[in-house]
Amino acid sequence: PRPAPYCFSFREELSMLETAMFAICKVFHKYCNVEGNTCKLKKPELKELINNELPQFARQMQDSWTLDQLFTNVDEDGDLQISFQEFITLFSMVIVTCYKAYVHD
């Protein structure tokens, strides 16, 4: 079963997890390209988002693999743009490594 849309607008006080969810939506929306009712990132926008918002990850990217490889991996439907769903797949990959570092810290 798919959950119904998660609405914030009517609530003032958000939990820590809701605040984090809201922030992730805000960040994606800040960099994405809005065409009609689709909001997606092209390669330059993904690069800008990563450089500004995930500097640690951006530095790793220079060492191990390029933006092109990352973009191809994340662009699951191959439309040369990154949807929010595809962005969250990337985000999930990064946050899992983040939790490993968090637990060891």
Place this chain on the structure above:
Amino acid sequence: PRPAPYCFSFREELSMLETAMFAICKVFHKYCNVEGNTCKLKKPELKELINNELPQFARQMQDSWTLDQLFTNVDEDGDLQISFQEFITLFSMVIVTCYKAYVHD
């Protein structure tokens, strides 16, 4: 290619996205059961996390489907516990609906 662990400790100022990542790790860790070096949620802990941190989602759960169905869906390896990776799969499902509401707001 898998990214290396994403470390925060040495950085003072986090970006909005890093702050959100850090908060998600913190919330999971607050509710999880630490046994040796595994950190997982049992069903009561997942329920408590959802009730406290995703109240909107908790209300939906009462209407459409039960915690048991959710737990079974999320517990991909069937060990009756929710790892961080499995939790992030649930989180991804919820945040995608959240973004739909965000764009329409």
